Amino acid sequence: MSETARGSEKITDDTTAHWKRLDVRHHLNPQMNYHQLKEVEGGSRIITDASGVWLTDSEGEKILDGMAGLWAVNIGYGRDDFARVAAEQMNRLAYYNSFFKTTTPPTVELAAKLAEIAPGDCNRVFFGSSGSESNDTFVRMARFYWSIQGQKKRVNFITREMAYHGSTQTGASLGGLGILHEHFGLPLPNFHHVMPPYGFNFKRAGESDEEFGLRAARAVEEKILELGSDTVAAFLGEPVIGAGGVLIPPDNYWPEVQRICREYGILFGADEVITGFGRLGRWFGCQRWGLEPDMITMAKGISSGYLPLSGLMVSDKVARVMIDSGEDFYHGYTYSGHPVACAVGLANVEAMAREKVIETFDRDIAPYFRERLIGEFADHPLVGEVRVIGGLSAVEMVADKATGKRFEKTGSVGTLCRDHCMRLGVISRGIRDAMILCPPLVISRDEVDEMVRRLRLAVDLTAKEVL
Numbered sequence: 001m002s003e004t005a006r007g008s009e010k011i012t013d014d015t016t017a018h019w020k021r022l023d024v025r026h027h028l029n030p031q032m033n034y035h036q037l038k039e040v041e042g043g044s045r046i047i048t049d050a051s052g053v054w055l056t057d058s059e060g061e062k063i064l065d066g067m068a069g070l071w072a073v074n075i076g077y078g079r080d081d082f083a084r085v086a087a088e089q090m091n092r093l094a095y096y097n098s099f100f101k102t103t104t105p106p107t108v109e110l111a112a113k114l115a116e117i118a119p120g121d122c123n124r125v126f127f128g129s130s131g132s133e134s135n136d137t138f139v140r141m142a143r144f145y146w147s148i149q150g151q152k153k154r155v156n157f158i159t160r161e162m163a164y165h166g167s168t169q170t171g172a173s174l175g176g177l178g179i180l181h182e183h184f185g186l187p188l189p190n191f192h193h194v195m196p197p198y199g200f201n202f203k204r205a206g207e208s209d210e211e212f213g214l215r216a217a218r219a220v221e222e223k224i225l226e227l228g229s230d231t232v233a234a235f236l237g238e239p240v241i242g243a244g245g246v247l248i249p250p251d252n253y254w255p256e257v258q259r260i261c262r263e264y265g266i267l268f269g270a271d272e273v274i275t276g277f278g279r280l281g282r283w284f285g286c287q288r289w290g291l292e293p294d295m296i297t298m299a300k301g302i303s304s305g306y307l308p309l310s311g312l313m314v315s316d317k318v319a320r321v322m323i324d325s326g327e328d329f330y331h332g333y334t335y336s337g338h339p340v341a342c343a344v345g346l347a348n349v350e351a352m353a354r355e356k357v358i359e360t361f362d363r364d365i366a367p368y369f370r371e372r373l374i375g376e377f378a379d380h381p382l383v384g385e386v387r388v389i390g391g392l393s394a395v396e397m398v399a400d401k402a403t404g405k406r407f408e409k410t411g412s413v414g415t416l417c418r419d420h421c422m423r424l425g426v427i428s429r430g431i432r433d434a435m436i437l438c439p440p441l442v443i444s445r446d447e448v449d450e451m452v453r454r455l456r457l458a459v460d461l462t463a464k465e466v467l
């Protein structure tokens, strides 16, 4: 019987089996085919510990976390300084709300810090606990913004196919993934999706990146015109579509989309839930293209996943209309501005700045990460395209490298390769048939080598089975 130590507690095979049984009998995991709950044997892997970029499971296996949890743990695992901050705040004031003209010190300290680092004049934040919540807040605040100005016809939202904006009914409606719509009566009315800037899928023969970037941006304009520009409340987009497969736009796409939103007077929103807090080598992904959104949603990296926390930041233009209107904004969550979450969020943002996490990653690691991935996979017979930007990458596997032909059953090869990765001790998520990496930003060059080596082995094993 194997034994691993977890703090002072010993974990045996029996404890692992016990947890797996509890998981199968009593726990409904997110985004899962519940048919799998018929078997304890194949039950969930139990993660018990983590440090830096490494996870440990209940059987003592070390796993390199190439996904930063769920695109979240930007600063890496195991910060005991954050644990101390949380404990101190809990002892002093574990909870109070921000309704009815009250708030707490960590809430306003973090709000001010965010105003310092956000692009443009996004100076105010409405807190939540998850990306989905803050995207709901985005929709409600954008509707409110127009309604209080008497523009009650502005009810439509434009987003992109393949985008992911969360799992609530509104988040999933904003998102453009059919699998989140089927069975749920979605999207709700007034949510419209246009072509994403996914060149590998949508580029025409002979079309340059620039031409494609403009065509993809024009899809936003065409939708505005189709709906009537005076009926559109806002556009929302992830600077790089993440959970839809790491879709990196051509450089001219975003400036053109922003220009179009300004021209037609609709709110321009950025969903920075994945791309915020250093993922693209800047505090916010939109800063890579010099964008100044009217509204920005954020979560995950805001606290590096240490506690649930999210926010919607708004520009002075949006804030001014709400302040001057004198209308009540009937919206808010019990945990909006939670003091412990905000204290840890603040500790995270301050540590990132003090330790120069983003600059170091951008200068020393990001170029190496890119070089290693392209070096290893560009010529691989199973790989159609390698996409890398900052700390996000996708290795897109195809049935025919020459033509880019896809596999018959989308996602089956991605799942196979993901399972190989798991066995080889690296976490890489399969999205359709693309293998995704999004490691903690504190990863070292040696760890990048190890991560890429393990992914290469997994892709080789997959190729043997499917080519």
Ligand SMILES: Cc1ncc(COP(=O)(O)O)c(C=O)c1O
Pocket (backbone or CB within 6 Å): 129, 130, 131, 132, 133, 135, 164, 165, 166, 167, 171, 238, 242, 243, 271, 272, 273, 274, 299, 300
């Ligand atoms: C871009 C984006 N927006 C929103 C969300 C939803 O965040 P949450 O799962 O915290 O609700 C996600 C989650 O992955 C995301 O990637």
